[in-house]
Amino acid sequence: MAHIIVLGNEKGGSGKSTTAMHVAISLLARGVSVGVVDLDARQRTLSRYLENRQTFAEENSLSLAMPQCRVVARSELAQKAQAEADEAERFGAAMAELESACAFVVIDCPGSDSHLSRLAHGRADTLITPVNDSFVDLDLLAKVNPETFEVVSPSLYSEMVWEGRKRRAIKDRGTIDWVVLRNRVASLDARNKRRVGGVLEKLAKRIGFRFVPGFGERVIYRELFLKGLTLLDLRDQGGMTLSHVAARQEVRSLIEALHLPGLNAAAAE
Numbered sequence: 001m002a003h004i005i006v007l008g009n010e011k012g013g014s015g016k017s018t019t020a021m022h023v024a025i026s027l028l029a030r031g032v033s034v035g036v037v038d039l040d041a042r043q044r045t046l047s048r049y050l051e052n053r054q055t056f057a058e059e060n061s062l063s064l065a066m067p068q069c070r071v072v073a074r075s076e077l078a079q080k081a082q083a084e085a086d087e088a089e090r091f092g093a094a095m096a097e098l099e100s101a102c103a104f105v106v107i108d109c110p111g112s113d114s115h116l117s118r119l120a121h122g123r124a125d126t127l128i129t130p131v132n133d134s135f136v137d138l139d140l141l142a143k144v145n146p147e148t149f150e151v152v153s154p155s156l157y158s159e160m161v162w163e164g165r166k167r168r169a170i171k172d173r174g175t176i177d178w179v180v181l182r183n184r185v186a187s188l189d190a191r192n193k194r195r196v197g198g199v200l201e202k203l204a205k206r207i208g209f210r211f212v213p214g215f216g217e218r219v220i221y222r223e224l225f226l227k228g229l230t231l232l233d234l235r236d237q238g239g240m241t242l243s244h245v246a247a248r249q250e251v252r253s254l255i256e257a258l259h260l261p262g263l264n265a266a267a268a269e
Contacts, residue, residue, distance in 0.1 A: 001100065002035070002098065002099040002102050002103060002104060002105045003104050003105075003125050003126070003260060003262075004104075004105050004107065004123050004124050004125045004126070005023060005101065005104060005105070005106045005107070005124070005125070005126045005127075005128065005258075006107045006109060006120050006121055006122075006123070006124035006126070006128070007019055007020045007023075007106070007107065007108050007109060007126050007128050007129075007130065007261075008107075008109040008117060008120065008121055008127060008128075008129060009109075009111065009129045009130065009131065009140055009157060010111065010112055010113050010117075010130075010140060010156070010157045011137060011140050012039070012111030012112075013113050013132070014110065014111070014130040014131055014132055014137060014183060014266070015038065015130045015132075015181075015183045015184070015214070015215060015221075016108055016111065016130055017040075017045035017046045017049060017108050018035065018215070018221050018222075018225075019050050019128060019130050019181060019183075019214065019215070019254075020046050020106050020107075020108040021046060021050075021230060022102075022104045022215075022230050022231065022232070022251050022254075023069045023106055023128075023255070023258075024036050024253070025065060025067075025137065025230045025232055025233070026230075026232060026251055026252075026254075026264050027103075027104050027106075027260075027263070028065040028066075028067060028196070029065065029180070029232055030255075030263045031106060032103040032263065033101065033102040033103050033104070033264065034066040034067040034068070034102055034103070034104050034105070034106065035067055035069070035070070035097075035098030035099075035102040035104070035105045035106070035139045036050070036067045036068070036069050036070070036105070036107070036108065037069075037070050037072060037091075037094055037095070037098065037105065037106070037107045037108070037120070037207075038069065038070070038072070038104045038108050039072055039091075039107060039108060039109050039110055039114075039116045039117060039120060040070045040108065040109070040110035040111070041071050041073035041074065041134075042073075042110075043072060043110075044155050045108070046069075046108040047069055047071050049225055049228055050066065050067070050069050050228060051228070052225065052226060052227060053066065053227070053228025053229065054228065055228070056227045056228050056229065057228075062086030064228075064229075064233065066091055067102075067106070068097075068098060068101065068102065068233065070094040070097065070098060072087070072090050072091050072094050073090075074087065074114065074115075074116060074118060075087045075090075078155050082100070083115070084115045087116050087255045088115075088119060091116060091119050091120070095123065103262060104260070107120045107123075107124075110206065113160070118160070121160070121161065121164045121176075121187050122164050122167055122168060124164075124168075124172075124176050125174070125175075125176065125177065126176075126177045126179065126258060126260065127159075127161065127176050127177070127178045127179065127257060128179050128180070128181055128258075129141075129157075129178070129180045129181065129209075130181040130214060131180060131181065131182065131183065132183055132184045133182050133183065133184055133192075133193060133196055134192070134196065135192075135195075135196065135199075138199060138200070139155060140155060140157050141154065141155055141157060141158050141180070141203060141207075142155050142158060142199065143155055144199055149195050149198065149199055150202070151199060151202050151206060153204070154206070154207050158203075158207050161176070161178060161207075162207060164176065165178075168169075177210070177258075177259070178201065178208065178209035178210070179209065179210050179211070179212060179258060180204070180209050180211040180212075181183075181212060181214035181254070182196075182197075182200070182211060182212070182213055182214050183214040183215050184214075184215070184216065210257075211254065212253075212254065212257040213250070213254075214249060214250070214254060215247070215250050215251075215254075216246070216247065218243060218247050220243065220244060220247060221247070230246060230251070231247045231248045231250075231251050232248065232251065234248070236237070
């Protein structure tokens with residue numbers, strides 16, 4: 001059985017596709033087979049990232065590791081029941097193809113609530129929720145008292161994940177390892193940074209997720225998209241700076257923190 005990694009939340013701009021790409025390429029670098037599913041067929045950020053990678057490799061006569069990719073679009077059927085059945089069938093077909101051929105499947109969800117997104121969350125073994133290190137993004141997970149910074153209650157997305165966990169347990173007694181990824185974390189200590197961390201610690205105990213450092217605020221993450229490259233490719237392309245080295249370590253630290261099964265750590269060095 002393939003291990004399913006889902007990148008999800010209900011807010012755009014948090015770095016889901018960038019994280020999904022780096023996770024997929026990191027896994028390929030460790031010698032395992034990887035498939036990816038792009039559920040945001042309108043923006044197609046992840047699948048376009050891979051198209052850019054293929055084009056760059058062909059134009060420069062390079063051999064770059066590529067995962068298998070499937071794009072599943074929302075149904076255009078008018079009636080809700082028919083549309084959801086159509087989406088479930090096409091999503092299931094894409095997953096069946098990749099699960100039979102890959103050790104890991106990485107699913108990039110759209111930044112909004114949708115039936116396809118809920119289907120993906122229900123299949124997750126590992127759920128990664130990237131959030132920018134601010135109370136704007138933290139509102140996705142919980143309502144916070146503005147005076148005391150105490151957690152008032154979980155927000156809609158947290159409740160959706162909780163319901164998905166219950167359905168998964170009933171269906172196959174499976175569990176979902178929920179990892180909240182703190183992206184764009186400032187390098188300097190700041191009061192807001194400490195407060196966000198404090199709220200995450202309280203919320204993690206309350207609704208059951210782990211939170212780990214993600215990617216810093218670096219221009220290089222956005223620039224790599226045009227060539228389809230990741231930080232792991234830069235050593236082979238040359239031009240590494242100290243900032244790039246630090247960013248590569250962020251990617252490695254993330255993969256280690258996910259505690260994924262069956263990885264060959266030596267292959268990543």
